[in-house]
Amino acid sequence: EADIYQTPRYLVIGTGKKITLECSQTMGHDKMYWYQQDPGMELHLIHYSYGVNSTEKGDLSSESTVSRIRTEHFPLTLESARPSHTSQYLCASSAPGRALETQYFGPGTRLLVL
Amino acid sequence: GESVGLHLPTLSVQEGDNSIINCAYSNSASDYFIWYKQESGKGPQFIIDIRSNMDKRQGQRVTVLLNKTVKHLSLQIAATQPGDSAVYFCGAGYGQNFVFGPGTRLSVLP
Numbered sequence: 001e002a003d004i005y006q007t008p009r010y011l012v013i014g015t016g017k018k019i020t021l022e023c024s025q026t027m028g029h030d031k032m033y034w035y036q037q038d039p040g041m042e043l044h045l046i047h048y049s050y051g052v053n054s055t056e057k058g059d060l061s062s063e064s065t066v067s068r069i070r071t072e073h074f075p076l077t078l079e080s081a082r083p084s085h086t087s088q089y090l091c092a093s094s095a096p097g098r099a100l101e102t103q104y105f106g107p108g109t110r111l112l113v114l
Numbered sequence: 115g116e117s118v119g120l121h122l123p124t125l126s127v128q129e130g131d132n133s134i135i136n137c138a139y140s141n142s143a144s145d146y147f148i149w150y151k152q153e154s155g156k157g158p159q160f161i162i163d164i165r166s167n168m169d170k171r172q173g174q175r176v177t178v179l180l181n182k183t184v185k186h187l188s189l190q191i192a193a194t195q196p197g198d199s200a201v202y203f204c205g206a207g208y209g210q211n212f213v214f215g216p217g218t219r220l221s222v223l224p
Contacts, residue, residue: 042216043158043203090157102148105157
């Protein structure tokens with residue numbers, strides 16, 4: 001099993017609150033990703049990073065922001081949560097330089113904004 | 115825009131039968147394809163991948179077939195077991211990122 005962790009696993013929070021979803025991996029992977037997944041729907045890439053100090057926006061527009069100060073850590077922040085942010089957020093990482101990029105996923109954070 | 119889709123949202127098979135899950139992709143530039151399994155309450159788990167220079171790849175009880183002519187990908191699971199019940203995603207990769215399909219829910223009947 002891959003060593004990638006997400007906390008919290010579940011979060012219920014009120015509108016307007018600032019939240020940070022944590023993601024850490026101990027595999028030394030340079031590339032990390034955040035996906036948003038609504039129930040029964042596909043994964044949408046919202047952020048990714050090639051390494052420390054690298055962050056890029058993904059295909060799906062998101063009001064969240066990310067940072068990559070350390071290789072192993074890729075937190076996602078919502079400055080002011082809204083009900084439309086209710087979803088599952090999945091973090092992933094992949095090994096550097098491989099021709100076949102296998103992404104290892106964390107268990108996800110289920111977010112409910114009231 | 116680019117899309118990856120699955121032919122069926124749900125699939126039910128008898129335990130012991132073979133399962134076939136299909137996927138279509140739109141971008142002919144895609145050169146890497148992957149299948150993930152996602153069990154309830156868990157993150158996606160890698161099953162098998164294939165590059166565009168291959169048309170078949172086998173793993174343990176799973177086979178992925180790639181038909182680049184019609185941009186079609188399939189996952190075959192041999193002797194389906196109750197533990198195979200999950201949602202299966204296909205992904206098509208090009209450049210640095212992947213596009214994932216919505217998933218097919220596989221239910222294994224006793």
